[in-house]
Amino acid sequence: MRQRSGGEQYYEPFRYYVRNKNYTLYLIGICVIVFFLQTLIHPFTYYFVLSGSNLYARPWTLVTHIFLHGNMGHLFFNMLFLFFFGPVLERRVGSDKFLFIFLFCGLLGGLGHVLTSPDSAVLGASGALYGVLGTLVILEPDMLIFVYFLPMKITHAVVLLAAFDILMSGSGDMIAHTAHLSGLLGGLLIGRYLKQGSVKKRSF
Template identity: 40%
Template structure:
């Protein structure tokens, strides 16, 4: 595994290591979590919060999604672009989370001011894939759906979450997802091929599908 490749796996490993440090030293979370109440004094937390996670379930779900979707996207666009887009969508998700706090407070009466996790960046990755590989089949629960439809379902869930207290940073997810879609459209010249057959936008190459699996051997 070279330095300039397989960053989806490397980022996941980094997050797992940082989560271990969080468990040993809770001050790590205190220092690097995103908190809208003191963001002007700790601007670095817009980035560092991406690498923090709340509990084992949080890191396991995010790690699985990043290795799966991230490895596919990295094979399509290359490691350099993947890294750039991961951080750009993650930072954007943090900013949108902060901007969305007044809206959450208005509709729910209260809102968390702190957030952590890579979900916003991962939603960005999935948003890009929804454009580049719209007909790639994934499973939502037991149901196979194309990637473009999954993106709509995710967006709908997070939109509804704005009105229902669920302890989820819905605005961060939406910010990452929609910026990912915009980035994807910029890469395709504004085109998205939904439902077409025998197109490079519909079918994953064997290399794309198995890239993350090979790295586990």
């Protein structure tokens, strides 16, 4: 993380990957391997995707659905997001906490989808990624990111993304907007908890 004039921060992910061991690359690797298994083994997705109708019979799908993806584009953009934002949060909170945030918010995203759309299946890491984004917006609110090549503070980007998901909920566009919002909410709450803990430590 470097400092720009005016207090804005930006991040160099490649330098982090060279210098640090991290869980971000492991998660990316798992998602890529799982996608190839989905492609090679026809019933693989069926047994690990999450839906309200199979949750009681297959409770593990609350976690396994996070690592499944619908197509190559879905996988690519989710992993690109994780590649750039995962190391930022992992360095900020530590690898163990980062992994917890990723899995917890992914699970929360799945639950949010099941509760609002019990008859449809959900797969993908988007809920977990929104949790990463939500935690970052609390811990690093001045971080500068690029949205469709436009620079903006992460705070403004999250507001726009949340507004879009709220407006598009129930649209039937095959995107799990409720999972996004549920994961984001989890990340915001975790970020607030971590920030309060950091403030208390500095006050002593």
